[in-house]
Amino acid sequence: MQPTTPRLDLSGTGALPADPAEASRYHRILRTIGVADVLLGLALMAVLLAADWTSGIRNFAVGFAGDGHAAALFVYTTILLLLTKLLSLGPDYYSFLIEHRYRLSNQRLRGWAWDQCKEFGLTFVFGQALVQMLYLLIRLQPQWWWVTCWILFMLLSVLLAQLAPVLLFPLFFRFRSLDDKELTARLTRLSEQAGAKVRGVYEWNLSEKTKKANAALMGLGRTRRIVISDTLLAACNHDEIEAVLAHELGHQVHRHMLKSIAMQGVITFIGFWCLKLAVRWAAFDWKRYDQIDFANLPLIILVATAISLLLLPLMNAYSRFNERQADAYAWQTLGSVKAFCNAMEKLAAQNLSEREPSRWVEILFYSHPAPFRRMQAAVAWATARKA
Ligand SMILES: [Zn+2]
Numbered sequence: 001m002q003p004t005t006p007r008l009d010l011s012g013t014g015a016l017p018a019d020p021a022e023a024s025r026y027h028r029i030l031r032t033i034g035v036a037d038v039l040l041g042l043a044l045m046a047v048l049l050a051a052d053w054t055s056g057i058r059n060f061a062v063g064f065a066g067d068g069h070a071a072a073l074f075v076y077t078t079i080l081l082l083l084t085k086l087l088s089l090g091p092d093y094y095s096f097l098i099e100h101r102y103r104l105s106n107q108r109l110r111g112w113a114w115d116q117c118k119e120f121g122l123t124f125v126f127g128q129a130l131v132q133m134l135y136l137l138i139r140l141q142p143q144w145w146w147v148t149c150w151i152l153f154m155l156l157s158v159l160l161a162q163l164a165p166v167l168l169f170p171l172f173f174r175f176r177s178l179d180d181k182e183l184t185a186r187l188t189r190l191s192e193q194a195g196a197k198v199r200g201v202y203e204w205n206l207s208e209k210t211k212k213a214n215a216a217l218m219g220l221g222r223t224r225r226i227v228i229s230d231t232l233l234a235a236c237n238h239d240e241i242e243a244v245l246a247h248e249l250g251h252q253v254h255r256h257m258l259k260s261i262a263m264q265g266v267i268t269f270i271g272f273w274c275l276k277l278a279v280r281w282a283a284f285d286w287k288r289y290d291q292i293d294f295a296n297l298p299l300i301i302l303v304a305t306a307i308s309l310l311l312l313p314l315m316n317a318y319s320r321f322n323e324r325q326a327d328a329y330a331w332q333t334l335g336s337v338k339a340f341c342n343a344m345e346k347l348a349a350q351n352l353s354e355r356e357p358s359r360w361v362e363i364l365f366y367s368h369p370a371p372f373r374r375m376q377a378a379v380a381w382a383t384a385r386k387a
Contacts, residue, residue: 019355026102027354031365037091042305044087045298058295070132073294077131085120102352107209118171139292146276150269158261165218165225174205175227183238187226187245194249201226212351217248235350240343243330250329256322263318271307278303319367327374337378344371
């Protein structure tokens with residue numbers, strides 16, 4: 001017999017109705033789309049390799065661009081990026097429809113299409129830069145390219161985390177300084193208490209796209225800022241918003257950003273080492289693609305995607321551990337869990353979250369503990385403190 005989790009008594013800390021059936025349906029559909037999208041991408045790479053169409057595309061690229069290696073690589077990568085985008089358009093459009101079917105989206109088709117173009121533009125620029133860097137290094141350092149690639153990759157991710165709030169997010173969202181002076185003062189005080197150097201509190205205009213709510217501490221160093229979605233501001237009172245920010249500050253106090261970068265460093269090091277093995281295997285054992293032959297790119301993408309998929313549950317477990325630490329920081333700082341639980345409950349309703357997904361779903365897909373578990377832990381903490 002399955003042991004049943006006792007219903008949580010949250011009297012005085014916000015009620016906890018059962019998951020609406022539509023929340024479970026919505027998340028099941030989202031997961032199916034997500035898995036289908038990844039599998040389609042993997043299948044495309046597998047087919048390109050198995051049928052050796054990748055060599056055909058390489059020959060076309062060389063014929064089109066002439067002898068210049070970089071130019072041919074540019075043409076080849078463009079074709080690969082277009083194919084990938086074409087294949088994921090179906091799942092992407094379906095997600096757009098689902099968000100509307102569940103009345104979560106405020107975005108028109110035109111706005112969505114424009115976002116898709118911008119996203120593709122960014123993927124195109126970063127993808128081309130990464131691929132050019134990769135094959136230049138393979139040519140220059142046939143033995144050690146993967147180590148140099150790893151170092152550059154890590155430097156780029158840190159730089160990107162720094163620049164994204166200033167350069168990338170404004171491409172998709174509008175931000176402005178928060179009007180509410182009282183709330184700004186309260187949140188700034190809370191940040192200072194946590195020893196966080198924050199440069200400003202911003203209102204994030206999320207309502208032009210979605211009804212969902214979000215808040216974050218974005219950027220590193222000089223670009224560090226608090227952003228709160230207008231949807232969150234509309235739904236929660238000051239106490240609840242403070243609880244949400246206290247959680248975000250918990251990440252800062254526990255240095256989760258730095259730890260995550262270190263963790264990512266270890267994992268991508270192993271990842272690049274696997275890529276080296278795959279590239280050498282294709283050249284010397286399979287005898288299909290020379291190391292510097294960029295027709296081996298689908299193999300690199302295939303291996304990299306497979307490794308990230310395999311490590312996803314581990315990364316999610318690490319993330320959930322960090323989230324629990326951040327939650328505990330919020331309760332300790334506020335000295336109460338009432339506002340926290342109320343905010344959890346409101347956010348779960350607003351975002352159509354599954355409060356109690358099955359344990360397996362949580363282990364495989366959830367980067368945050370399920371709302372039910374977060375509230376359960378909060379109440380347990382409050383009860384232990386009273387005793
Ligand atoms: Zn968090």
